[in-house]
Amino acid sequence: MNLKKRFSFSGMFFLSILFISGACSQRAYISPDLTKLWETPAVLKTPESVLYDYQRDVIYVSNVNGNPSEKDGNGFISRLRSDGTIDSLQWITGLNAPKGMGLVDSLLYVSDIDEIVEMDVKSGKILNRYPVPGSKFLNDIACDEGERVFVSDMQDKKIYVLVDGKVSLWLSDSKLDGVNGLLAWEEDVYAGVNNAVLRIADDGRTIEEWIYETGGIDGLVVDGKGNFIFSDWTGHVHKASPHGKPVKLLDTTPLKMNAADIDFILDRNILLVPTFFDNRVVAYTIK
Structure with missing residues (x-):
């Protein structure tokens, strides 16, 4: 030969x-427990957070559309129908780098670098801007049944709260290292930090490690079955029961597809994942 x-x-x-x-x-x-349901076209602009509005059956998406820490006026909110079709791409404009969102009745709150912006979902207009003096990098938002609006400061180990139009420091603690994803659930506030989910008592005085070895956490939700679901921005999504070991649901890192601030539609078992640099929102059903 x-x-x-x-x-x-x-x-x-x-x-x-x-x-x-x-x-x-x-x-x-x-995961075999996930089934891809739909995805938007890649027309979003760095989608960071998604939020489902149960009352109106729509999905809000915050679009950074640029540098996450730059005040460039490029940011906007999109509104999707619940089947993933785009109702209004640039629904609310005039933002800088909008990230986490929360909803109180018809008022939508979004973090925007160093302020909390209040919007009316009925009119699609910005109503108020609440500066957060001394903040470094505001990120996620969670609203509780008492209409308090919590916001995490990822770079300063702090959580602020907006009540009756006034912003104050709610919690500052070394345990809030890299604090990002927030969840107001039942009587407590849950915070995703570097490698853990913390359970924080309603008065902010008691902090307990609730889930361990999580990696960094971007989005934090519950599935209504006793589990927490969380994303880590790089492209991983896990679920875990309190004090349980995280179980991988999704890993899109080989595709360089992010998993930013997720949401979960409880009555339909649908997980919503904004893909950040991939410029889409992807929906999955969970068994």
Whole structure:
């Protein structure tokens, strides 16, 4: 046999194996418990957060549309129908780098670098802007049944609260390292920090590690079945019961697709994932 031809064939075979292996490694992991339901076209602009409005059956999406810490006036809110079709791409404009959102009746609140912006979902207009003096990088928002609006300061280990039009510091603690995802659930506030979910008593005085070894947390929700679901921005989504071990639901990191501030539609078991640099929202049903 011609050694040159033999070597060429072997080389081609080796390269083919590498190509196939590389292609396989680019696949996302989707848990058997997840089924992809729909995805938007890639027309969003750095979507950071999603929020489902139960009363109006629509989905709000915050679009950074630029540098997450730059006051460039490019940010906006999109409104989607619950089937993922886009109702209004640039529904509310005049923002900088909007991120986490919360809803109190018809008032939509969004964090925007160093202020909380209040909007009316009926008119689609900005009503108020509440500066948060001394804040460094406001991120997620959660609203409780008492109409308090909590916002995390990711770079300063703090949580602020907006009540009756006034902003104050609610909690400052070294345990809030990298605090991002917030959840107001039942009587407590839950906060995603570096590698843990914290349970914080209603008065902010008691902090307990609720879930361990989580990695960083961007979005934090509950599934109505006793589990917490959380994303880590890079592309992972996990679920865990209190004090339980996180179980992977989704990994889109091989596709370089992020999983930013998620939401969960409780009565339909639908997980909503904003993909940030991928410029889409993807919906999955969960068993």
